[in-house]
Amino acid sequence: MAAIRFDKVQKYFGRGDKRMHALSNINLEIEDREFLAIVGPSGCGKTTCLRLVAGFDAASEGSVSVAGKPVMKPGPDRAVVFQQFALFPWKTVRGNIDLGLRNKAIGFEEREKRIADVLKLMNLETYADAFPHQLSGGMQQRVAIARAYVLDPEVLLMDEPFGALDAQTRVVMQEELVRLARVQPRTVLFITHAVEEAVYLADRIAVMTRRPGRIKELVDVKSVRDAEKWNRFERIEDVMDLDSFVHLRTGIWRSLREEKNG
Amino acid sequence: MDRRLSHSETIGLGALGLMSLIGLWAAISGFGLVPDQFLPTPIAVIGRFIDLFREPFAGFTLQQHLSSSLMRYLYGLLLAAVIGIPLGLAMGWFRTLDDVVTPIFEGLRFIAPIAWVPFAALWFGTGIGGPIMIIFAGAFPPCLINAYRGARFVEPRLIEAARMLGTGHRRMLMEILLPASLPSVMAGVRVAAGLGWQSLVGAELIVASAGVGFMMVQAQASVQTPTVMAGMIAIGITGLLIDVALRQGEGLLRHRLGAD
Numbered sequence: 463m464a465a466i467r468f469d470k471v472q473k474y475f476g477r478g479d480k481r482m483h484a485l486s487n488i489n490l491e492i493e494d495r496e497f498l499a500i501v502g503p504s505g506c507g508k509t510t511c512l513r514l515v516a517g518f519d520a521a522s523e524g525s526v527s528v529a530g531k532p533v534m535k536p537g538p539d540r541a542v543v544f545q546q547f548a549l550f551p552w553k554t555v556r557g558n559i560d561l562g563l564r565n566k567a568i569g570f571e572e573r574e575k576r577i578a579d580v581l582k583l584m585n586l587e588t589y590a591d592a593f594p595h596q597l598s599g600g601m602q603q604r605v606a607i608a609r610a611y612v613l614d615p616e617v618l619l620m621d622e623p624f625g626a627l628d629a630q631t632r633v634v635m636q637e638e639l640v641r642l643a644r645v646q647p648r649t650v651l652f653i654t655h656a657v658e659e660a661v662y663l664a665d666r667i668a669v670m671t672r673r674p675g676r677i678k679e680l681v682d683v684k685s686v687r688d689a690e691k692w693n694r695f696e697r698i699e700d701v702m703d704l705d706s707f708v709h710l711r712t713g714i715w716r717s718l719r720e721e722k723n724g
Numbered sequence: 725m726d727r728r729l730s731h732s733e734t735i736g737l738g739a740l741g742l743m744s745l746i747g748l749w750a751a752i753s754g755f756g757l758v759p760d761q762f763l764p765t766p767i768a769v770i771g772r773f774i775d776l777f778r779e780p781f782a783g784f785t786l787q788q789h790l791s792s793s794l795m796r797y798l799y800g801l802l803l804a805a806v807i808g809i810p811l812g813l814a815m816g817w818f819r820t821l822d823d824v825v826t827p828i829f830e831g832l833r834f835i836a837p838i839a840w841v842p843f844a845a846l847w848f849g850t851g852i853g854g855p856i857m858i859i860f861a862g863a864f865p866p867c868l869i870n871a872y873r874g875a876r877f878v879e880p881r882l883i884e885a886a887r888m889l890g891t892g893h894r895r896m897l898m899e900i901l902l903p904a905s906l907p908s909v910m911a912g913v914r915v916a917a918g919l920g921w922q923s924l925v926g927a928e929l930i931v932a933s934a935g936v937g938f939m940m941v942q943a944q945a946s947v948q949t950p951t952v953m954a955g956m957i958a959i960g961i962t963g964l965l966i967d968v969a970l971r972q973g974e975g976l977l978r979h980r981l982g983a984d
Binding site for chain 1: 879881882884885886887888889890891892895899900903904906
């Protein structure tokens, strides 16, 4: 069974004359433990796709389901990492990570253990009692990822999570995410407009058209990555130099450009 | 404003304005332009102000009147905050509650606190209950409105983050909406404190058996204008001190929250 399933999804915003057709007939299945990235021109509705899975918005027609259950409202089985981090500024790093666990009514000792584990996983041990505004953007996004990971969610939803970071931090976080995906694989829906990021991170890439957004093309990255053994390389720039990487990236670029000019 | 003034210039100009007012007052009253009873001299008023701390008037010294006023005031303000802030936050979160309460609230809030005096006296007496209701009437609206606006304008991302973490209603109110709207709530409490203090003293002119307002009414009845003005000064200074204290508290809180 697919972890995330879009079935004939249509999405409109507004009513009457102002009605805007955001998504057109989206059909998509994301497998368990698969990392799927959606790329597309800005305003194409890629974030809307994520919001439907998160339960922040509802599909106008069709259905979105996670692990076989239709999505009704937001919940900790579908943890979201936002572009602007969305940490609670009045809570410490620990407090931010703890809220979701407390909401699940998990006992104190179990929570302490899980928080300690995730802090270690994200290299945040020394910042447990810091407040978000005392941390850099990259560190804040680590906290946001930790807050999502600690819930052991069915799926992880990442909405341009590195879009607000500077170029260097971004690279570090991308490498970090690859490491994380190896240590603790999850089903990930990743939204980005950066093609290289998508090719570097994803198993599969869905390319969307301009509004009303449709899925134009699905690109299989995983088979290329496995065949060409991208995992040999620690660093993102080494992977980006490979012919197989360049080939994939250029193909997706072309596809996107047709949309932008078209 | 044509140019920015330095801090010391601002203070200097403020002092200048205040001194001119007192000078004008001294000139008008001192040169006998108006009778003493119309406008006592600044010296007479300050002398009276000091005397009132030792000599009881209308049964109590000035500090006793003040503490009696402050006590009522604190009860009323506390009541307004304890009811107004949670209700405002809840209205900001539960749409149905908002729809039910808003028309009632909008209908009542433009009635000046002083207009409640007859009913306050009738329902709660002229002792402690009546005046508390009047200050409540003055202090409640800003507590409620600011908590409501604070809750409505919380950054949507934070609410979405809390929802995806599975946060329930109670925790949403206490741990997300309240802290997120704290700056707005604090500003509301400060406005409420000012309005409450104004309405309390007004209310004491009519209902009360002690208090600064009561003292002023008694003095007025026996045409003791210096005592009336001493009461006005006490009200002004106390109001100012309350405001300064709350500003300080607000600043500390903002700092604590990392808002600046």
